[in-house]
Amino acid sequence: MKPLVEMKNICLRFGGNQALDNVSVNLYPGEVVGLLGHNGAGKSTLIKVLSGAYRADSGQIFIEGRAVEINNPQDAQRLGIETIYQNLALADNLDAVANIFLGREKRRGFALDEESMELEARQVLMRLRVQIPSLRLPVAQMSGGQRQTVAIGRAIQFKARILIMDEPTAALGPEETRKVGELIRALKAEGVGIFLISHDLHDVFDLADRITVMKNGRVVGTVYAHEVSHDDVLGMIIGGVMPKNARPAEVPRTP
Numbered sequence: 001m002k003p004l005v006e007m008k009n010i011c012l013r014f015g016g017n018q019a020l021d022n023v024s025v026n027l028y029p030g031e032v033v034g035l036l037g038h039n040g041a042g043k044s045t046l047i048k049v050l051s052g053a054y055r056a057d058s059g060q061i062f063i064e065g066r067a068v069e070i071n072n073p074q075d076a077q078r079l080g081i082e083t084i085y086q087n088l089a090l091a092d093n094l095d096a097v098a099n100i101f102l103g104r105e106k107r108r109g110f111a112l113d114e115e116s117m118e119l120e121a122r123q124v125l126m127r128l129r130v131q132i133p134s135l136r137l138p139v140a141q142m143s144g145g146q147r148q149t150v151a152i153g154r155a156i157q158f159k160a161r162i163l164i165m166d167e168p169t170a171a172l173g174p175e176e177t178r179k180v181g182e183l184i185r186a187l188k189a190e191g192v193g194i195f196l197i198s199h200d201l202h203d204v205f206d207l208a209d210r211i212t213v214m215k216n217g218r219v220v221g222t223v224y225a226h227e228v229s230h231d232d233v234l235g236m237i238i239g240g241v242m243p244k245n246a247r248p249a250e251v252p253r254t255p
């Protein structure tokens with residue numbers, strides 16, 4: 001099986017600050033890779049390189065084995081890479097349909113094709129197995145979990161094979177967090193690969209197959225979530241050391 005994403009030896013400097021120092025990570029179809037590390041470790045910068053928000057100073061990116069140039073967010077989207085940022089970037093005054101198609105509206109002649117956008121929005125939300133009471137209500141009036149669903153719907157509507165989620169449950173209650181977990185499992189089952197950034201170790205252990213820890217712009221290591229303890233991972237985050245006896249997890253674990 002080929003990796004969906006391979007980022008190799010990525011370096012990026014902001015002035016005198018080496019935000020990414022020779023970072024290599026990968027992601028395979030149908031798996032969740034958790035990205036962990038203290039504030040400032042470089043997690044967001046790394047995914048911004050993948051999503052086309054930043055350009056690396058050096059390093060390579062391969063998508064399904066093919067070397068690619070990602071110079072802007074449009075390049076990333078064309079490659080099936082979608083990002084959900086912590087703030088969700090939804091337009092509060094617009095409804096779910098409009099948000100899902102924001103900036104990529106369907107048209108029939110000069111007019112918006114509301115009917116087919118609504119139908120497709122409904123289908124994508126069904127795929128996520130989520131009920132949204134009204135697709136035509138401004139998203140400002142929705143719960144945090146429903147808003148998160150709209151953001152995910154927006155990402156996968158455009159055939160994302162690679163989904164990046166930066167702190168997807170930070171603003172959610174327990175029930176909604178559980179729902180997002182279900183969404184993530186549904187996407188995995190469809191073969192989508194997910195980079196999951198979260199502060200919440202519990203979430204990451206619950207959802208991730210592998211965990212990559214970063215510290216000071218470098219990768220400490222990658223481990224199999226099911227083969228390490230919370231303390232092991234804290235040791236990686238805080239101490240910057242691989243747990244004793246942990247196998248390096250450069251490829252998915254075979255069942």
Ligand SMILES: Nc1ncnc2c1ncn2[C@@H]1O[C@H](COP(=O)(O)OP(=O)(O)O)[C@@H](O)[C@H]1O
Nearest residue numbers: 014017019037038039040041042043044045046
């Ligand atoms: N746009 C930017 N300009 C300058 N420095 C930045 C910028 N974005 C991030 N940094 C710096 O890069 C480092 C990594 O930050 P970041 O990727 O946001 O870490 P994390 O997401 O792991 O908290 C930090 O030292 C941060 O201050």
Ligand SMILES: [Mg+2]
Nearest residue numbers: 040043044045
């Ligand atoms: Mg961040």
